[in-house]
Amino acid sequence: SQELEQSPQSLIVQEGKNLTINCTSSKTLYGLYWYKQKYGEGLIFLMMLQKGGEEKSHEKITAKLDEKKQQSSLHITASQPSHAGIYLCGADNSGNEKLTFGTGTRLTIIP
C-alpha cells in the first residue's frame, strides 16, 4: 500500500460549492504540506501543518491535521474557477525534510 493516500483522485464540483480533500499517512507525520499544481507548471505552496490538531486558513482554504498526526484534510469553501488544479499533499515522515507526496487530487470546477 502507498505511504501517503489521497482521496478522492478526482473531483468535479459546481462553482460555489464546498469540497474536501483527504490525505492519510501510514506513518506519523512530522510535517504535512499542501501544494497546488496547475498542469504543466510547478507547485505552489499553500499551507504547512506540524502540530496535532493544528488548523490553518488562507482565504477560502482551510487545512487541518488530526490529533494523531496521520491524517490531514483540505477544505475549500464556496469554490471558484481559480481553485481548479491538482492538489498534492506532501509528508515529512522522519523529520529529515525529505517529502513523500500523494498522487494528487484533480479538482475541476464547473459553472
Add this chain to the structure above:
Amino acid sequence: NAGVMQNPRHLVRRRGQEARLRCSPMKGHSHVYWYRQLPEEGLKFMVYLQKENIIDESGMPKERFSAEFPKEGPSILRIQQVVRGDSAAYFCASSPGRGGQPQHFGDGTRLSIL
C-alpha cells in the same frame, strides 16, 4: 523577489546524450531538493543538498544520475547516457534549512528523450 528558478523549462535529448538541469534557489535558501515526476505518477524525492554537500541521495538511481550544489552557482542535476525512461518533469525545491520551513518549488524542467 525571485522564486526558485529552473532552466531550461524544456529539454530534448537523444538517447545516449547527457542532460544538465539547473536550479537556482530562492534568495536566502541554502537547501536544495530535486524531485522527479514521471507521467501519471506522483512526485518522487531524488536528492537533498546543501552547499557543497549531499545530505540524502536515497532517491537517486544508482547509475547515470548525479547532483551537485557548488559554493557558487546553481545546483545541477546531471543525467548521463539518457534513456527513454528518463523522460519526466524534474522539479527543484529550496528551503532556508531551519526546522519547520516549507519547501518552495520551481516550475520544473520537462525532459524529453527521443
